Amino acid sequence: MQQESKIFNLIICTYKRPDSLRRLLESVALQTLYPEKILIIDGSPSLETKQMLAENNFQNTEYYKVEEKDRGLTKQRNFGVGKVNSECEIVCFLDDDIILAKIYFEELIGTYTIFPEALGVSGYITNETDWKKNEPDQKPPAGIFYFDGWNRVEGSRFALRRKFGLAPDKVPGFMPDFSHGYSTGFLPPSGKVYEAEMLMGGIASYKTSVLKKLQFSSYFEGYGLYEDADFSLRVSKIGKLYVNTSAKLEHHHDQEGRPDKYKYGKMVVRNGWYVWRIKYPKPVLRAKLKWYATALLLTFVRIGNIFTTAEKKEAFSESLGRLVGLTGVLFYPPKRYDA
Structure with a gap:
């Protein structure tokens, strides 16, 4: 360039x-x-x-x-x-x-x-995602994310969210009014x-x-x-x-210096709520309900990992952290602080 x-x-x-x-x-x-x-x-x-x-x-x-x-x-x-x-x-x-x-x-x-x-x-x-170029006249199968002539596996969590009407409604890198959008990792x-x-x-x-x-x-x-x-x-x-x-x-994800899974799970919810309110300080009721529904659904998915993955202890700790985080934002939400 x-x-x-x-x-x-x-x-x-x-x-x-x-x-x-x-x-x-x-x-x-x-x-x-x-x-x-x-x-x-x-x-x-x-x-x-x-x-x-x-x-x-x-x-x-x-x-x-x-x-x-x-x-x-x-x-x-x-x-x-x-x-x-x-x-x-x-x-x-x-x-x-x-x-x-x-x-x-x-x-x-x-x-x-x-x-x-x-x-x-x-x-x-x-090095984190396997992208493929679209074939001519390719019809999108379930579970595949398409963007700008490329496609990748969307992931089971997004597929589950789609079934409940909780899929992101904005392009990657932009936050929906209920947060939980596609990161820039979904850009091809x-x-x-x-x-x-x-x-x-x-x-x-x-x-x-x-x-x-x-x-x-x-x-x-x-x-x-x-x-x-x-x-x-x-x-x-x-x-x-x-x-x-x-x-x-x-x-190349280095695990050294990362928080334990309980703290991580709590941060996922509590910090996620905080960032959502930075973008949307006064979300409408529909957006609030969709934020909590998505957070709860993803928590249930993580709880399910206790029984479906080899890292059962990590899944349990993160799930507990997410549940504590959800309870916390309901009763004592973070105070907004714009530095």
Whole structure:
């Protein structure tokens, strides 16, 4: 993608993943377009990450080990934003378990030239979904999701939701009025740039001017599930966001540093409710009923996993967390906080 020269910094927030971080930085080192500054914001209690960086010579890297008060994904991102160069025009964020294709930054940063109105752009994960091009005159069978000439397996949960009239009614990357929509992971590998209002935080970038106006919300603690949806939804209220499917990368899920399944299940519901109300602070009754019905249905599906999967303990813990989360948002819902 042809582009004007733009100064960009990269922020990587990490927690107890020195090996994953090293693999990411090795892929950054191969880029055709290189960040002027790479900020490593480490919330790890140990010194393993610092030691790994000392043993490797990654160009333009600055390391910061944060104290308890700045630990957690959103806090570490805000800390990193405060350390970017004064002339920086775009700030890129990457999770520490990502591996980049060689022209990732070239494609990502070039998007801001093609779409100068863009306030944020994310890349595209290539290793999580098996997409196929549509055959001529292909009729969509049940359980297959079609979009822009491509198709993929929709998933049993979406098929079940469809039976109950709870399927998403907006294109991927946009939130229905009852939330529970298609993520940008449902955008195909077409090589196109798609508009969205929600970006995946671990592969996103934003203009520095935006980050001077908005911060990542302090509502989200620790692992920060859905913090990316919260932030990008707030940005989308003031400008355009895009996903460039030519800015390719792989996500290799590292389980180290993730919350236990009970906490995760609780966050799925409680943080999901919070983000829904960021977009729709006063939803109509129909939308409220559909949000709760979908959350309850997905909880029952997870309960069913106790009997159908080998990871019975994990399924039980997450199910319990979801039930506690549902009870919580009914009687003591989160207070909205726009950072």
